[in-house]
Amino acid sequence: MAKYRIARIPGDDSGHDVMEACMIALEPLGLDVEWVDADAGWCMWEKYGNTVPEKTWEVLRSTDCCLFGSITSRPNVPGFKSAILQIRQGMDLYCNLRPVKAYKGVPLNYRDDIDMVIFRENTEGLYSGLDYDQIPDEALALKAVKEKLGDVLPDEASMSIRLFTRKACRRIAVSAFEYANKYGRKRVTAVHKANVIRATCGMFLEEARKVAENYPEIEYEEQNVDATAMWLIKNPEWYDVLVTTNMFGDIISDEAAQLVGGLGFSSSGNIGDEYALFEPTHGSAPKYAGQYRLNPTAMILSAKLMLEWLGEMEMASRLEGGIIKVLERLNPNEVTYDLGGSATSLEMARAIADAIEQS
Numbered sequence: 001m002a003k004y005r006i007a008r009i010p011g012d013d014s015g016h017d018v019m020e021a022c023m024i025a026l027e028p029l030g031l032d033v034e035w036v037d038a039d040a041g042w043c044m045w046e047k048y049g050n051t052v053p054e055k056t057w058e059v060l061r062s063t064d065c066c067l068f069g070s071i072t073s074r075p076n077v078p079g080f081k082s083a084i085l086q087i088r089q090g091m092d093l094y095c096n097l098r099p100v101k102a103y104k105g106v107p108l109n110y111r112d113d114i115d116m117v118i119f120r121e122n123t124e125g126l127y128s129g130l131d132y133d134q135i136p137d138e139a140l141a142l143k144a145v146k147e148k149l150g151d152v153l154p155d156e157a158s159m160s161i162r163l164f165t166r167k168a169c170r171r172i173a174v175s176a177f178e179y180a181n182k183y184g185r186k187r188v189t190a191v192h193k194a195n196v197i198r199a200t201c202g203m204f205l206e207e208a209r210k211v212a213e214n215y216p217e218i219e220y221e222e223q224n225v226d227a228t229a230m231w232l233i234k235n236p237e238w239y240d241v242l243v244t245t246n247m248f249g250d251i252i253s254d255e256a257a258q259l260v261g262g263l264g265f266s267s268s269g270n271i272g273d274e275y276a277l278f279e280p281t282h283g284s285a286p287k288y289a290g291q292y293r294l295n296p297t298a299m300i301l302s303a304k305l306m307l308e309w310l311g312e313m314e315m316a317s318r319l320e321g322g323i324i325k326v327l328e329r330l331n332p333n334e335v336t337y338d339l340g341g342s343a344t345s346l347e348m349a350r351a352i353a354d355a356i357e358q359s
Contacts, residue, residue, distance in 0.1 A: 001034075002033050003032035004031070004032065004033045004064050005033070005063045006034070006036065006067060008067050009038050009066060009067070010069040011043075011070050011284060012043050012069075012289075013070075013072055013288075013289035014069075014290075014293075015041070015070035015284045016069065017288075017290065017293075017294055017346075018296045019299065020292075021292070021348065021349035022302075022349065024346060024349035024352075025296070026300075028356045029307075029318060029356065031307070036059050038055065038059040040056050040068075041071030041072060041083045041284070042071060042073070042074065042284075045077075051071070051080070051086065052083050052086045052087060052090075060087065064310070067279075067306055068084070068278065068302075069284075070284040072283070072284045081129070085129065088122050088123055091275050092123065093272040093275065093276065094122050094123045094171055094172060094272055095121075095171070095175040095270070096119070096271075097119060097270075097271060098118040098253040098268045099116075099118075100118060100257060102261075103261070106260065106339065107330075108258075108262055108339075109261060111236060111237055114256075115237075116242060117242070118242045118243075118253045118256065119242065119243040119244070120244060120248075120250065120253060121169070121172040122246065124164055124168045124245075124246060125247055126161075127246045127247065128161060131159070134155040134156075136159075163200075164200040164204060166206075169208070170210070170211060172243060173207055173243055176188050176243035177211055177212065177214070179241060180218050181218065186218065186240055187218065188212065188219070189220075189223055189228070190204070190220070190243050190244070192204055192225065192245070193224055195224065200245075201245070205222060208220075208222075208243065225244070225251075229252060236256065253266070254281065257281065261338075261339075262295075263281055264282065264295030264298055265298055267299075267305055269302070271309065276306070278302040278306040280299045282298055293336065294336070295336045296336075297327075300349065304316045304319045304320050307319065318356055319352075319356065321355070326352050326355055333347070334347065334351035335351075
């Protein structure tokens with residue numbers, strides 16, 4: 001019996017390409033694993049009208065964790081619900097962990113000394129799924145909504161609710177501080193917009209401050225999200241650990257990723273108390289499906305995060321070491337087009353696997 005039972009969901013389009021590449025890079029590590037394949041995404045919507053069919057939920061509930069590729073989500077499709085949002089909320093994967101690290105040799109690096117980690121609340125905020133194409137009658141009963149609408153008819157307006165709970169605010173702050181404490185990080189920055197979005201961001205800051213009191217050895221600061229967007233470009237090396245809300249985290253983590261080479265280097269973990277899912281943050285790039293053009297590094301780094309979560313720290317270190325060696329020598333025959341090379345996703349993964357074996 002294998003030590004680990006891990007769900008493997010490639011998703012849509014180029015998600016299959018990077019997942020195949022990731023398996024090549026993992027092979028020399030000798031991970032004792034039973035892969036349990038499942039499907040989610042647009043492919044399941046076309047087949048079943050449901051992006052996460054019941055069989056996939058069964059696989060998720062019966063495995064230790066999940067390695068996930070990338071999915072296609074299309075706007076303005078009646079009844080459509082994003083697969084990854086459903087899984088995050090359905091499995092209560094409230095912590096979205098996104099490392100942002102510059103690797104030497106990457107030509108698109110903004111600076112070589114960037115090394116931050118972003119913690120994004122993953123289940124609430126504007127991504128709660130509380131969207132209305134027109135204002136529902138029960139909301140019109142609220143005086144504040146009535147006053148805001150004025151003479152506008154209900155079907156001439158729409159509404160997305162930004163829902164926060166103290167529990168969610170508290171536990172994402174705890175996740176950030178616990179990580180900082182475990183890995184010797186010195187500063188946690190809470191990113192918000194409480195001067196305008198007073199109720200929800202105000203609650204987020206209240207809980208972050210309470211949590212910060214329990215970690216006096218870690219410096220704590222607060223910063224408006226628009227200021228963070230600016231300072232990430234001016235002085236990104238200054239940031240250490242950032243903790244923020246769902247939509248703000250989505251935006252600033254993509255901005256930060258571009259500082260270290262783009263989404264081809266952007267990995268993430270969706271982590272709950274009992275389960276975790278690991279995925280690159282890039283999309284499924286439908287136009288490149290089956291061409292193996294995507295840089296597989298983000299997918300492979302997501303597998304590194306998975307290994308760390310499983311406690312396989314030596315394997316995680318070896319995997320990252322293989323990536324570092326390939327990036328340092330930047331042989332055009334070993335890296336993808338975004339790095340100035342001519343290699344396919346699979347060829348780059350084989351180069352990483354070879355570097356691991358040679359070490």
